Amino acid sequence: MIQVKLIAFAQAADSLGWREMLVECAPDDSPRAILERHAPGFDFTTARAAVDCEYMPWDDAVGALAQEIAVLPPVSGG
Amino acid sequence: MDADVFFTEQTIMPPTRKGALRETGAVVEFRGVVRATEGDTQLDGLFYEAYEPMARREFARIISQLAARHSPQSVCIIHRLGFVAVGEASLYVRVESRHRGQALAFCGELIDRMKQDVPIWKISRPRVAGSKPE
Numbered sequence: 001m002i003q004v005k006l007i008a009f010a011q012a013a014d015s016l017g018w019r020e021m022l023v024e025c026a027p028d029d030s031p032r033a034i035l036e037r038h039a040p041g042f043d044f045t046t047a048r049a050a051v052d053c054e055y056m057p058w059d060d061a062v063g064a065l066a067q068e069i070a071v072l073p074p075v076s077g078g
Numbered sequence: 079m080d081a082d083v084f085f086t087e088q089t090i091m092p093p094t095r096k097g098a099l100r101e102t103g104a105v106v107e108f109r110g111v112v113r114a115t116e117g118d119t120q121l122d123g124l125f126y127e128a129y130e131p132m133a134r135r136e137f138a139r140i141i142s143q144l145a146a147r148h149s150p151q152s153v154c155i156i157h158r159l160g161f162v163a164v165g166e167a168s169l170y171v172r173v174e175s176r177h178r179g180q181a182l183a184f185c186g187e188l189i190d191r192m193k194q195d196v197p198i199w200k201i202s203r204p205r206v207a208g209s210k211p212e
Contacts, residue, residue, distance in 0.1 A: 010127055010199035050197070053132035070129055070197075077126070077133075077157060077198025078110045078169050078189060 001026060002064060006038065008071040012047055016071070027064040031056060034069060048072045079145055080152040083137045085130055087160040090170045099151055104178040106185045110169035112162050120205040123163040129197040133157075136196045140188060148184040150175045155188075157198060168200070 001024045013019045016039050025034045031049035035042055049058050050070040056062075062069060080096060092107070112124050141153055156170040171188060175181040192198070 007129075009129055009197065010201060050129075050132055053129075053135050055195075070132065072129065072197050073199065075193065075195065075197055076200045077128070077192055077196055078200075 002066065004034070004062065004066050005068045006034065006071070007068060009073065011073040012071045016042065025062065027066070028061045030059045030061060031069050031071075032058040034062070035071065042071075046074050079150060080154075081138070081141050081145075082154045083134055084154075084156045085128060085133070085159050086156060087158070090156050090158060090167045092156065092170055092172060093154065095172075095174070096152065099174070101176055102151055102174050103176045104174065104181040106171075106173045106175075106178070106181040108169070108171040108185050108189065109167040110189075111167050112164050114164045116202055119202065121164055122203045122205045123161055123166070124168065125161050125201040125203055126157070126159050126168060127199050127201065128157070128159055130159075132197050137192070140191045140195070144184050144187055144191070148175065148180045148187075150180060150184050153184070153188075161203065 003022055003024050005020060006023055007020045008016050023034060023038055032044065044058055049056050050072055051062050051066050052068055114121060137155060150173050152174045154172040158168045162168045171185050173181040173185045
């Protein structure tokens with residue numbers, strides 16, 4: 001098992017009700033599986049995942065070196 | 079090529095150019111400014127939030143990809159964070175290049191790509207009853 005930081009931003013943080021939490025997971029867990037364990041019912045429709053500051057498909061394995069998994073709603077800078 | 083990316087909670091103050099290059103033929107500056115309305119909603123301003131380390135990496139990736147096509151001489155990006163009042167700039171981009179087409183194309187494409195991939199978010203702040211419209 002590894003320990004990773006789950007972080008959420010903007011509307012994703014609002015809907016989840018938290019911005020950051022430490023969780024344990026297996027290296028072959030996907031961001032989707034990890035988030036579903038800690039936020040059942042989360043709507044993945046428009047959100048994207050990033051692992052250690054790189055976009056990653058929700059269903060890929062996070063890997064043994066993962067430290068931070070971000071939940072990112074649609075971006076709107078500018 | 080020089081490329082600088084800054085985030086600030088203060089009013090945007092563009093840095094002076096690093097030295098006028100004799101081969102620079104175009105300096106394009108863009109400011110994105112907060113509008114007073116969004117749809118039918120009157121605003122006091124917008125609140126900006128970023129996943130800053132990833133935003134820096136995404137800007138670097140986009141700048142590198144666009145530089146391969148448009149060969150700018152320098153790029154400077156400043157994005158506000160926190161509350162930005164109506165009428166203030168939330169984004170500043172300056173691109174220098176030999177020819178105007180390169181700088182204009184780079185600037186436009188950079189902003190398009192930013193709005194697709196750079197993890198920055200704006201949150202509307204509806205105008206509070208009794209506050210003065212900008």
